Amino acid sequence: MKQTWRWFGPDDPVTLAHVRQAGATGVVSALHHMNRGQAWTDEEMARRKAMIEAAGLTWDVVESIAVPEAIKTRTGDYRQKIDNHKASLRAVGRAGIKVCCYNFMAITDWTRTDLDWPLANGGTALRFDIVDFCAYDVLILKRRGAEADHPKSRIEAARQRLSSWPESKISQLERNLIDWVPARETVYDRQSFLRQLDEYRDITVDGLREHLFLFVREIAATAEEAGVRLAIHPDDPPFPLFGLPRVNSTAADTARLLEAVPSPANGVTLCTGSYGANPANDLTAMARQFGSRIHFAHLRNTRREADGSFYESEHLDGDTDMIGVVAALRDIETAGAREIPMRPDHGHLIVDDIGKKVNPGYSCIGRLKGLAELRGVMRTVDAFRAGKVH
Incomplete structure (x- = not known):
C-alpha cells in the first residue's frame, strides 16, 4: 500500500x-x-x-x-x-x-462530543459519547422531534449530567458538535444549524x-x-x-x-x-x-x-x-x-x-x-x- x-x-x-x-x-x-x-x-x-x-x-x-x-x-x-x-x-x-x-x-x-478525551496513559483521544450527544440534541439544541430519537433512560441520564455542567462545558460541547471540523466548508451557530436541519425535514x-x-x-x-x-x-x-x-x-x-x-x-x-x-x-x-x-x-x-x-x-x-x-x-x-x-x-x-x-x-x-x-x-x-x- x-x-x-x-x-x-x-x-x-x-x-x-x-x-x-x-x-x-x-x-x-x-x-x-x-x-x-x-x-x-x-x-x-x-x-x-x-x-x-x-x-x-x-x-x-x-x-x-x-x-x-x-x-x-x-x-x-x-x-x-x-x-x-x-x-x-x-x-x-x-x-x-x-x-x-x-x-x-x-x-x-x-462528529465527536470530545476532542481531548483523557486516556489512561496521559494522552487524549477523540470520543463520541451518546449520552452527551443526547444532552445536546434534546436539552440544549432542543431539536424538534429529538426526544423520539432517544430512549427515555438515555434522556434521563443526559438530564442528570447536564444539571452538573458549567456553561463552559456546554459551550465546548456545542462547538465540538456543530461549529468545528477541520476544512469543513460551513460552520454553524445554534440558530443557523436549526435552520439547516429544516432543509432536510x-x-x-x-x-x-x-x-x-x-x-x-x-x-x-x-x-x-x-x-x-x-x-x-x-x-x-x-x-x-x-x-x-x-x-x-x-x-x-x-x-x-x-x-x-x-x-x-x-x-x-x-x-x-x-x-x-x-x-x-x-x-x-x-x-x-x-x-x-x-x-x-x-x-x-x-x-x-x-x-x-x-x-x-x-x-x-x-x-x-x-x-x-x-x-x-x-x-x-x-x-x-x-x-x-x-x-x-x-x-x-x-x-x-x-x-x-x-x-x-x-x-x-x-x-x-x-x-x-x-x-x-x-x-x-x-x-x-x-x-x-x-
Whole structure:
C-alpha cells in the first residue's frame, strides 16, 4: 500500500517536512480555501501540487471536493454546484491525481462530543459519547422531534449530567458538535444549524439515497473521462444524528451504491474507524467484498461501548481486526496489480504534541505512531506470504 498522510495545506501545523520524517511518501490534500462550491482551477491545483513535490512527496489523493448541502437536498443552485464539482474533478484529473475521496453526510462531517478525551496513559483521544450527544440534541439544541430519537433512560441520564455542567462545558460541547471540523466548508451557530436541519425535514433515507445515486451517476461519468477514481467515505458515526438520514453506514448501503452506479470510477474509501463504529460491519469481510472498488483506505480503530458510545483506540487495539484488514487489502493489490493509497487516521494526542496547536485527530506524533504500527503489519503480512515468517 502507498503510505500517505493528510495535509491541510500551508497553514497545517504539521509540515510537509514532518510528513517525510514520518515515513510517508504521498500526500492527501485539498484546496480547502476553494471549498464553497466553486470550481477548482488548474492554477490553484498546480500551486498546491508544486508545494508537495518540492518537499519530495507526491499528491496521491484529493480529500475532499466538498459536496454542498444544495446538492444533497437538490434545491437552490444545485445544478450549478454539480457543474462546478465536475469542473473540479476535471482539474484534479489534469493535475494527474488519480483518486478523489468525498462524503455525502447531511450537514455534519465527522462528529465527536470530545476532542481531548483523557486516556489512561496521559494522552487524549477523540470520543463520541451518546449520552452527551443526547444532552445536546434534546436539552440544549432542543431539536424538534429529538426526544423520539432517544430512549427515555438515555434522556434521563443526559438530564442528570447536564444539571452538573458549567456553561463552559456546554459551550465546548456545542462547538465540538456543530461549529468545528477541520476544512469543513460551513460552520454553524445554534440558530443557523436549526435552520439547516429544516432543509432536510421532508427528505427521507430513501430520498437522500436517490439524491446520492443521481449525483454519483453524473460525477462518475466525468471522473471516468478525467481518469479519476471516486472513493466515497462512510458516514461518521455510522448511524443517524440530529434526525438526519444516513445513506452510507453499512456494507449493504455501500453495496447498493456500487450496484446503482457500476462505473469502475465509482468506488469506496475503506475507513475502518467510521465503518467500525457500527457493530454490524465486519471490516475484513467488507475489504474482500468490495475488492477492486476500494480506491483508498483510512486505517484507524475504535473501541465501541454497550450504549453506542465509542472512542478512537490504538490503531492495532480496537474492535476492528486491523491485521485481517491489511492482509485483505494486500491480497486485493496483488490480484489487481495495483497500489492502494492508505493513510493513518485520527491519531492520539501524545508526547510533546500535548499543548501544541494541532487539528484534533491530526497531531503529528499520534499519526506517526499509527503509521509505524501499520507499516510493521504490512511488512509482516508480506513476509508471511513470501514464506519468510512462519
